[in-house]
Amino acid sequence: MSIDRRRFLSVSAASISGALLTACNANPERAAKLLDLVERKNEGLERGLFRHASMDDVPGSARVAGTDFPKYFISDAVPVWDASARGVWRLEVSGAVRTPLSLTLNDLVRLPRITQKVDHFCVEGWNARAEWSGVRVSDLARLAGATSDAQYVDFAGFDKDYHESWDMASAMHAQTLVAYGMDGRLLTPGHGAPARVHSPVKLGYKNTKYLTRIVFMPQRNGGYWSDLGYEWFGGT
Amino acid sequence: MTELVKRNHWVIRLTHWVNVVAIVIMAGSGMRIFNAHPAFARPGESFSLNPWEGHAIPAWLTFGGWLGGARHWHFAAMWLLVANGFVYLAFLFLHGEWRDVVPRTGDARDAIEMIKFYLFVRKNHPVGGKHNALQKMAYFAMPLLGIVIVLSGLAIWKPITFGFMTAMFVNYKWARFVHFAGMVLLLALALVHVFMVFAVDPYSLRSIVTGWYNRERSPEARNARPFYHLLGPSVPAAPDTEGPPS
Numbered sequence: 001m002s003i004d005r006r007r008f009l010s011v012s013a014a015s016i017s018g019a020l021l022t023a024c025n026a027n028p029e030r031a032a033k034l035l036d037l038v039e040r041k042n043e044g045l046e047r048g049l050f051r052h053a054s055m056d057d058v059p060g061s062a063r064v065a066g067t068d069f070p071k072y073f074i075s076d077a078v079p080v081w082d083a084s085a086r087g088v089w090r091l092e093v094s095g096a097v098r099t100p101l102s103l104t105l106n107d108l109v110r111l112p113r114i115t116q117k118v119d120h121f122c123v124e125g126w127n128a129r130a131e132w133s134g135v136r137v138s139d140l141a142r143l144a145g146a147t148s149d150a151q152y153v154d155f156a157g158f159d160k161d162y163h164e165s166w167d168m169a170s171a172m173h174a175q176t177l178v179a180y181g182m183d184g185r186l187l188t189p190g191h192g193a194p195a196r197v198h199s200p201v202k203l204g205y206k207n208t209k210y211l212t213r214i215v216f217m218p219q220r221n222g223g224y225w226s227d228l229g230y231e232w233f234g235g236t
Numbered sequence: 237m238t239e240l241v242k243r244n245h246w247v248i249r250l251t252h253w254v255n256v257v258a259i260v261i262m263a264g265s266g267m268r269i270f271n272a273h274p275a276f277a278r279p280g281e282s283f284s285l286n287p288w289e290g291h292a293i294p295a296w297l298t299f300g301g302w303l304g305g306a307r308h309w310h311f312a313a314m315w316l317l318v319a320n321g322f323v324y325l326a327f328l329f330l331h332g333e334w335r336d337v338v339p340r341t342g343d344a345r346d347a348i349e350m351i352k353f354y355l356f357v358r359k360n361h362p363v364g365g366k367h368n369a370l371q372k373m374a375y376f377a378m379p380l381l382g383i384v385i386v387l388s389g390l391a392i393w394k395p396i397t398f399g400f401m402t403a404m405f406v407n408y409k410w411a412r413f414v415h416f417a418g419m420v421l422l423l424a425l426a427l428v429h430v431f432m433v434f435a436v437d438p439y440s441l442r443s444i445v446t447g448w449y450n451r452e453r454s455p456e457a458r459n460a461r462p463f464y465h466l467l468g469p470s471v472p473a474a475p476d477t478e479g480p481p482s
């Protein structure tokens with residue numbers, strides 16, 4: 001009986017530690033490959049589940065974060081467009097399009113304006129509301145005549161070499177804006193002035209601030225945080 | 237004396253241990269994700285239900301190393317957790333074992349009797365089925381909590397795509413809190429569970445590994461409370477014998 005007892009205690013101890021070792025001590029490279037594979041499968045699923053009709057409907061009465069809305073950028077100081085050195089700010093729309101665009105802030109403001117109170121979902125876990133004003137990326141795509149080669153879109157800015165590329169479907173979502181206004185005023189430098197991408201359908205890091213270029217492409221080209229190991233898709 | 241009986245089917249044993257691995261990865265990586273911003277309030281608002289708002293969980297309890305890594309583990313291991321949980325629940329349902337864990341009328345009274353017994357108010361271990369009434373409630377609550385955690389997890393993973401699910405938990409902020417609080421409750425139950433296994437019925441470890449269980453060593457036969465009669469029976473197993481306490 002005592003042999004019995006000892007045996008089952010050692011068998012159970014061995015299997016418990018075995019289970020925990022598999023969890024914690026898995027060969028990092030093999031684990032990384034498996035995690036990559038699952039990330040690709042998850043992305044396929046997430047893109048399959050994406051619906052243009054799925055919208056963020058924040059109640060009109062909801063409180064906006066206002067001055068508490070977090071600001072972030074990767075440069076050492078707040079990036080500010082220096083017109084005396086770089087000339088007037090322009091947004092270039094190019095790549096797989098029939099007519100490339102080069103728009104000043106005045107041009108943007110004259111295009112059909114969308115104003116929407118939506119969530120901002122940060123990868124860190126917090127979310128914040130603001131009322132954004134701007135132009136739909138889908139309107140810019142139509143204006144530039146994006147071709148069937150346009151399967152991905154890269155959004156690049158002047159905050160160092162920050163950029164993030166998106167799948168076309170998310171970029172064409174009705175709530176994906178090139179925003180130049182926030183809570184009824186023009187964007188401030190802390191929030192990406194003169195214009196930035198804003199959409200509730202992607203996590204914050206996909207929403208490039210200090211925007212200067214929109215490039216439609218047949219292939220994706222990664223992004224600042226995606227290249228550092230965060231999910232490329234980053235959808236919500 | 238050994239009275240060996242087959243207590244746990246291999247499906248239960250396998251899913252139990254796969255679940256332990258999945259829970260460890262999910263809770264560890266979840267806490268690492270939490271630490272990236274350990275607060276539930278939106279910027280500029282306050283959140284009164286979390287007294288430790290802003291305080292991170294000790295890093296040694298977390299898994300995944302950094303936020304991106306923890307997210308990769310979380311969104312990979314969630315498939316293991318869900319698939320395994322599905323097999324377990326389907327087996328319980330199809331094989332009849334759900335009767336061992338679904339509370340029925342009378343279990344509330346039996347649970348009170350168990351508490352009285354553990355508090356030395358009652359002398360003899362109440363006699364029940366495979367699990368005592370307290371165990372049944374814990375084992376029933378665990379999968380329920382699991383379902384709440386998975387649903388609230390989907391609600392915060394895809395707050396736009398699964399917006400209807402996020403709305404089920406009011407909004408993203410509340411879904412996130414439910415997800416976190418669900419984990420805290422599940423881990424608390426699991427810790428009590430593991431404590432009771434070692435303090436009351438270490439002989440059941442064999443039954444969750446090989447499936448076999450020695451009836452002569454059951455808590456009923458040993459009249460076992462936490463740390464009492466761990467080694468063997470000191471009173472006859474007959475239920476109404478009023479033996480001396482301890």
Ligand code: HEM
Binds near residue numbers: 270394
């Ligand atoms: C299908 C299953 C699950 C899904 C889809 C899921 C999804 C998620 C997502 C998307 C987040 C990130 C939220 C954020 O950015 O803050 C998260 C966080 C978290 N998860 Fe899960 N999860 C699942 C299961 C679990 C389980 C089983 C546990 C633990 C037992 C767990 C514990 C946590 C914790 C503690 C957090 C951090 C809470 C926070 O900061 O919001 N999750 N989960």
Ligand code: HEM
Binds near residue numbers: 336374433444
């Ligand atoms: C190292 C940690 C653990 C140990 C040593 C352990 C041990 C055991 C043992 C010995 C049993 C069999 C009880 C019996 O047959 O009377 C059991 C059953 C069970 N355990 Fe655990 N357990 C652990 C972790 C967990 C965790 C983390 C969970 C859930 C989150 C869990 C949930 C359950 C459930 C639901 C049962 C009942 C199974 C059934 O009858 O269908 N256990 N555990």
